Amino acid sequence: MxxxxxxxxxxxxxxxxxxxxxxxxxxxxxxxxxxxxxxxxxxxxxxxxxxxxxxxxxxxxxxxxxxxxxxxxxxxxxxxxxxxxxxxxxxxxxxxxxxxxxxxxxxxxxxxxxxxxxxxxxxxxxxxSNSFDAMLERHGIPQRHLEAPDGRISVYQSNIACTPAGRFHGNLVVTMRPIPERDVVRVTELSSRFPIAHGSPVHIGAPQAIGIDDLSQVDWGAYNPLRAGEVPVYWACGVTPQAVALAxxxxxxxxxxxxxxxxxxxxxxxxxxx
Amino acid sequence: MxxxxxxxxxxxxxxxxxxxxxxxxxxxxxxxxxxxxxxxxxxxxxxxxxxxxxxxxxxxxxxxxxxxxxxxxxxxxxxxxxxxxxxxxxxxxxxxxxxxxxxxxxxxxxxxxxxxxxxxxxxxxxxxSNSFDAMLERHGIPQRHLEAPDGRISVYQSNIACTPAGRFHGNLVVTMRPIPERDVVRVTELSSRFPIAHGSPVHIGAPQAIGIDDLSQVDWGAYNPLRAGEVPVYWACGVTPQAVALAxxxxxxxxxxxxxxxxxxxxxxxxxxx
Known part of the structure; x- marks a missing residue:
């Protein structure tokens, strides 16, 4: 090599x-x-x-x-x-x-x-989600993780089970983006139009509802803290198939x-x- | 058996x-x-x-x-x-x-x-397309083939190539429905919302454009003649995968x-x- x-x-x-x-x-x-x-x-x-x-x-x-x-x-x-x-x-x-x-x-x-x-x-x-980020950027949705020098997003192992297939099974890995309350509906609509970039969110709001105890404890990437008036919005992550395949x-x-x-x-x- | x-x-x-x-x-x-x-x-x-x-x-x-x-x-x-x-x-x-x-x-x-x-x-x-027919019926689009006693639709081998995969390759099989001119846009919109029932048409209008010389010569089913003011509209047909797999x-x-x-x-x- x-x-x-x-x-x-x-x-x-x-x-x-x-x-x-x-x-x-x-x-x-x-x-x-x-x-x-x-x-x-x-x-x-x-x-x-x-x-x-x-x-x-x-x-x-x-x-x-x-x-x-x-x-x-x-x-x-x-x-x-x-x-x-x-x-x-x-x-x-x-x-x-x-x-x-x-x-x-x-x-x-x-x-x-x-x-x-x-x-x-x-x-x-x-x-x-690289494609996804670019789409949100063009529509003026703030992208917290892109403000950091290393551009790393918050990634978590959720408790949402994927539908298994043969030897492949496991839980969904999700990204979290802090979204201003006023943009939550719009970001949901926008992302739903791009199934090629993971589509609509899998969850909006309390992390506990999908098995994440503490947002500051990321499983991959870096924590992007929520600011006042922001809601955590979660999307399916392309790390999922790799994590599932490895497991x-x-x-x-x-x-x-x-x-x-x-x-x-x-x-x-x-x-x-x- | x-x-x-x-x-x-x-x-x-x-x-x-x-x-x-x-x-x-x-x-x-x-x-x-x-x-x-x-x-x-x-x-x-x-x-x-x-x-x-x-x-x-x-x-x-x-x-x-x-x-x-x-x-x-x-x-x-x-x-x-x-x-x-x-x-x-x-x-x-x-x-x-x-x-x-x-x-x-x-x-x-x-x-x-x-x-x-x-x-x-x-x-x-x-x-x-059984699901498809029911959907059109509910929206008041006339269904010529359901007027016939045996309910057979017009089915043709087109010259539209499917994207091959391994040993599977061949041309698209299509159904044709005679649609009143005033309903052509609406039937296109309606069917596009149901990808599970073959989605939007693959062609509207002249049969020669997709390799069909004579609409009266069906490859499967029965001919549903066009009446005055009707346009032939063609959809992908579920016979395609069988025809391709057999071939x-x-x-x-x-x-x-x-x-x-x-x-x-x-x-x-x-x-x-x-």
Whole structure:
């Protein structure tokens, strides 16, 4: 596997770039950093690769749990190009960072998976809240986590059970955004029109109702404190399928590294439903 | 397999029955007829059963072609109860008629598949235009094919290619409904809110644009002639996945017999999207 690249590349050139240029930079090894804010206005996606033996059950899990697992594109075993959402792409090289898990343990983090790619690997692109954040931003909804230097959102393990599928089962992972009371209805309406970015909230209000004892104790990310007049609003999170797949005992799984997403050619606004 | 039952059962009792009573009548062997109009207001579904070896590719075909293949519920290999949409159901007995295909040939037609059911069978319920017809009826859109005694709709092989998945590929099969000009916009809006019943039209107007030379020459069903001031409107048809699966060389496939659908507990109006 390729060694991590020095971070000398100026990613600011990619903010308004075409997605294919972001993917090319990752492929060259120039872009070894998170994709948040790059190729503005385009859908970014979580990557999950499982062996073919797990593909039907994992796809069934996605179909049964569309909020955490909105399907962007799924390849057939061994296929490497997302022809529908990113013509010319290569799943083995076009993300700036990958993680490799074996038997539920993180065993490697790398910038290319060409050397470990096999013909029985099945690649899933699933919707991601990077697209969601950009949509809220355009509509003037404050985004607390983007005010912090590291831009990390609050992520929690909820007690909401996903619908199981075969060997895949577990609870929903959620993100929490502090939303001003006056924007709660609007953010619910807006997000419901973007099922590709996790759709409408799964809960609004008291964290205890979904099994979160203390908002300040995040399971992933960083705590974004509520200010006066703000309500915590929770959405399904794309970490869910990874957490569930890892807990299921899948012998091998490859994902994007956190924040190092696959940037598709899809324009977010065109993904809006009626 | 059970022999065909005598048709002495009075199906009119089932028009306003709960779906479970329709399924129970089929299970007892009392209902050996089409389900159109039974358990009014509930979603009816196409059944497709394929061997596990074809399950991922067939599910991928459904995901890639949501208009002809709206997913209602999919079971895991060997499972027989549709717990989400029809608790207490049994896929082996609860349809009034089944067809068995081997290597692309119709080899049997029967009222139960208990004797040929295997642990590697994977059952798919896919949306059906029976639900669609009921919805249009409630909104006062004329339904030409329901005026005919046998209630058969016009069905055509179009030249619109489905997105292939693995061994599954082929063209879209469409239904055509003659719609009064004044209702064309409304029927498009209405149907777009029901993706579970094939969603919005795939085409409006000239049949030649989608590869149909002569509307009077149907590929399945019966021709419903256009009257003055009517426009032909075409929707994706649930026959598509069967036609595609048969053409793909799947060694064994079990489906409902035409018109002998699986009746779910889902209420059609509750399946409306925003």
């Amino acid at each position: 390729s060694a991590p690249q020095p971070r000398t590349f100026d990613r600011s050139n990619l903010i308004h770039a075409h997605p294919r240029d972001v993917r090319a930079a990752a492929r060259r090894g120039d872009l070894a950093y998170v994709t948040h804010g790059l190729a503005r206005g385009h859908v970014q996606a979580n990557l999950v690769i499982v062996p073919e033996d797990y593909a039907f059950e994992f796809l069934l899990f996605c179909v049964r749990n569309p909020k955490p697992c909105p399907i962007v594109e799924i390849l057939e075993p061994g296929e490497t190009e997302f022809t529908m959402v990113a013509p010319g792409s290569d799943v083995r090289t076009d993300l700036p960072g990958y993680r490799v898990y074996r038997n539920g343990e993180l065993t490697d983090e790398c910038h290319s998976i060409g050397e470990i790619w096999r013909s029985d690997h099945v690649a899933f692109l699933l919707g991601c 299921s005992g899948v012998p091998e799984m490859i994902t994007h590294a956190p924040g190092h997403m696959f940037v598709t050619d899809l324009v977010i606004e065109e993904q809006q439903t009626a | 059970s022999a065909p039952q005598p048709r002495t059962f009075d199906r009119s009792n089932l028009i306003h029955a709960h779906p479970r009573d329709v399924r129970a009548a089929a299970r007892r062997g009392d209902l050996a007829y089409v389900t159109h109009g039974l358990a009014r207001g509930h979603v009816q579904a196409n059944l497709v059963i394929v061997p596990e070896d074809y399950a991922f590719e067939f599910l991928l075909f459904c995901v890639r072609n949501p208009k002809p293949c709206p997913i209602v519920e999919i079971l895991e290999p060997g499972e027989t109860e549709f717990t989400m949409v029809a608790p207490g159901s049994d896929v082996r007995t609860d349809l009034p008629g089944y067809r068995v295909y081997r290597n692309g040939e119709l080899t049997d037609e029967c009222h139960s598949i208990g004797e040929i059911w295997r642990s590697d069978h994977v059952a798919f319920l896919l949306g059906c 793909s060389g799947v060694p064994e496939m079990i489906t409902h017999a035409p018109g002998h659908m699986f009746v779910t507990d889902l209420v059609i109006e509750e399946q409306q999207t925003a």
